[in-house]
Amino acid sequence: MTTLNEFSSCVAQYDPQALPVTAAQAIVRQWATPVTAVEHVPLHDALDRVLAADIVSPSDVPAHDNSAMDGYAFRSAVLAGRANSEANSVELTLAGKALAGHPFGGAVAVTECVRVMTGASMPADCDTVVPQELVTRSGETIRFAASAVRGGANRRLAGEDLPRGSVALRAGRILRPSDLGLIASLGIAEVPVRRRLRVAFFSTGDELRSLGEPLDPGCVYDSNRHTLFAMLRRMNIDPLDLGVVRDEPAALEAALRSAAASADVVLTSGGVSVGEADFTQQLLQTFGDVAFWSLAMRPGRPLAFGRVWSGERPGLGLPALFFGLPGNPVAVMVTFYQIVREALVVMSGATPQPAALLQATSRELIRKRAGRTEFQRGVATRDARGQWQVTPTPSQSSGVLSSMSEANCFIVLEHERSDITAGESVDIMLFDGLI
Template sequence: MLSAVEALAHLLKNASPVNEEETVPTQAALGRVLAKDIASQVDVPPLDNTSMDGYAVRSSEITQVGTVLRMAQRIPAGSVGQSLETGTIARIFTGAPIPQGADAVVMQEDCIVQDQNELVQINSVPNAGQWIRRRGEDLTAGKLALTAGSLLRPQQLGVAASAGYAQLPVKRKVRVAAFFTGDELSLPGEPLKPGGIYNSNRDTLLGVIRSLGCEATDYGIVPDRLEATRAALRTASANHDLIITSGGVSVGEEDHIKPAVNAEGRLDLWQIGIKPGKPLAFGAVRKQQQSDQETWFIGLPGNPVSSFVTFLLFVRPFILKLQGRSDLSSPSYLMRADFDWLKPDRRNEFLRVKINAQGGLDLFPNQSSGVLTSAAWGDGLLDCPAGQGFKKGDMVRYIPFSGLLS
C-alpha cells in the first residue's frame, strides 16, 4: 500500500488544469479561479488622500500647541481642492485628495473651531506625512494585482475592482460526475429497504464538490451489478473531467468498481495506508465518443467517514489542481493533544477532534468509520503517523475542516 504522501503525489502528478477559459463580470467571479495574471490599470489610490476627517496643513507652520490658522477651503471626498495658501488650512474629509502645499492632516478631534468656522485652533503638533495615504501605496499602474491560479474570494474581487477590472478571465468550472453503489442504499424520503440504510454519502460528497466551485452531476444510486457499473462509467465519462464513486471499492463479490474501471479504462492505484479510508481507487475511463481521451476516476470507500476523509485529503487537492489553483496543500497547525493515544495503528490515522476551551484537542469517543457524527461534531482531523502514538500534552498535527471545505 502507498502511504498518504505517496498516494497524493501520484494523484497530483497526473492532474493537469483544464484548458478552457472564459471572461465573466467581476461580480460573478466569486469562487472562481483566475486564469491569467492581472496588472493594475491605475494607481491605487490615484492621488495622495487623507485617512482621517480633519484639517490639511503645512506642518512647518504649526510648531506649537494652540496655533490658530484660517480655514480657507473645504474639501469633501470626490472633489479636488485648490493649492493651500500660506497661513491657511483646509477642512478635509476621509478619502479626499490632499491639496497641493499641504503635507499633513490633523484630526478634527485635535482642533477647535473659532470665529464662526473661519479660524481653527490646532492642539497638536503634526509630523509631515501623518494621516496621508500616498498615491499608489496599494498598487501602481502596471503592477501585478492578482496572480493566475488565485481563488477569487470577496477580497480578491475588491482588489480587482480597485485595479479597474469590470471583468475577469477565469478557468471554466471543473465538471464532476458522482454515483453511489450499493443495493442497500435508499434516498432520504423513501421507505428503507429491508436491511437498508439511507445514503448519506450522496449529500456529503455532492456538498463538498459544489463547495469547491465545481459543476456536479448526480447519477444517483447504481445497482451492485458489473454491467450497471460499467454503463454508469460510460455515461459519466462523456462530458466530465472527473468521475467520483462511493462504495464498491473493496474486494468482496459484490464490489464491482475495480473490474468495471479496468474494463472501461485503467486503474493505477488501489488501497492506501490510512485509517479510515484504506480502499481508494484512482484511474481513468475512456470517453466513448473520443477513444483517445479519458475522464479521471476516483473511487472512494462506502463507509461515510472514510469517504469524507479520503475526499478531503486526496480528491480535494486533485480537483484544485484541475481548477488551476496554486494553493494545493491542506492547511495544518501544531496543537496540543488533551488525550492519550497509546495504541497506534500500522496505518496513518486521521482522528476526528475538536478544539476545547483550553486551546487543546479533544477526541470524539467513537472513531469508527461508520460514525459520521464524529465529523459533524469535530473541528478537524488529527494526523497521527503510522505506528506513532502520543500522550496527553504532546504537540500533534491538526488539519482544520474550515481549511478543507473551500
C-alpha cells in the same frame, strides 16, 4: 502512453497495496491537470470562481493624494525649525475646505490651511494633515503645536495601494468577497475565470436505496451521494449525480464510460475493496489505468486512483481522472478531504493552499498503530490560557457518520506514530474553512 502504474512505481515508498498517504498525494498531484477553457463573467457572478488571468490595475489606487483623517491640510514648510524651539506653536489661516468628491481648487500659501475630511483630495501644495483633535480653532484661525505632527503625516499617496500597471490579483486565485471589491475599485466589470470543473459521481451497492424508496430487508439509504454533492458544491464545482449503480459489471461499465464522457473527474463510493461482488477493479483493467488501490490510512484504506476512458480500452474516447472511494460514510469524507480535494483545486486552475495544522494537547489516551496515517475525529477547545486541547469522539468507526457532525476537527496522527498518551501534543486540522 505512460501508464499511471508505470509512473507511480517510480515514486518513493510505492506500494499499491498499502501506499503511504504522502506518496499517494504526490502521485495524484502529478496527474491533476488544470482545465484550460476560460469564461468571462460579470463581477457579481465571479465569487468563488478561479481567476484565469492576472488583474492589472489600469490606474493608480488611490487616484490622487488624499487625507487619511479629518483635520487641516497645510504645507509642512511651516514646521521648519519650530519643533525643538520654544516658539513651537503654529498659527494658520483657513483658506477653504475639501470634502470627499469635492476638492479645494485654490492655491494655499505657507501661512494657510484647508479644512479636509477623510478621503478628500489633498489641496495643491499641501502635504501634511494635522488631526482636528490636536487643533484649537478661533474663527478662521487654527493653532497647534509643531511637535504634534511631522511633515507628510496623515496623507495617502496616489498609487499607494496599487500603482498603475501593477498586478492586483494573480491568476489561480479563488475569488473572495474582498477581491470582488478590489476589482470593482479598479473599474473592471467583467473578469476572466476558468470554467467550472465537472465531476460525475455515483454510489455502488445492491443494498443502497435512494431517498423516497422503501427500505427492503438488509438495505440502507445512500448517504454518500448527498455528502459528495455537498462537498463538491462547497468547492463551486459542477456536480453530476449519476445515482446508485447496481453491483453488476454491465451496469458499472456503462456508468463509468458515461461519466468519463461527460466529466473531468469520476468519483465512486463503494465497490473498490476485495469483496466478492466488487467489480470495479476488474472493469478498470479493461478500459482504465490504475495507480493504486489501497492506502496505509485509517479510515480510507480501500481507495483507488487512476484514469478511465469512455472508449473500449485505455486511450480511446474521452479520459477522466478516477477516484474510487470507500463505501463507509466517514471514510468517504476523510479520503475526499485528504486525497481528492487538492486534485480538484489544481484541476480547477487554482493554486492549492495546504490545510493549516494546529498543535493541541490530547486530553486522553489515543490508540494508534504505527505504519499508517490516521485521521481521527476530535472535539477541539481552548483552555483558560488559550491553548488548544482535543478529545477524540467516542466512536471512531468509519461507518458512524454522526461522529463527523459531532467533531470539529481531524486529529492527524502521522504514519510512524503509535499510541498517544494523555497530555501529549498532536496535530489537529480544524473543520472550519475545510468542510
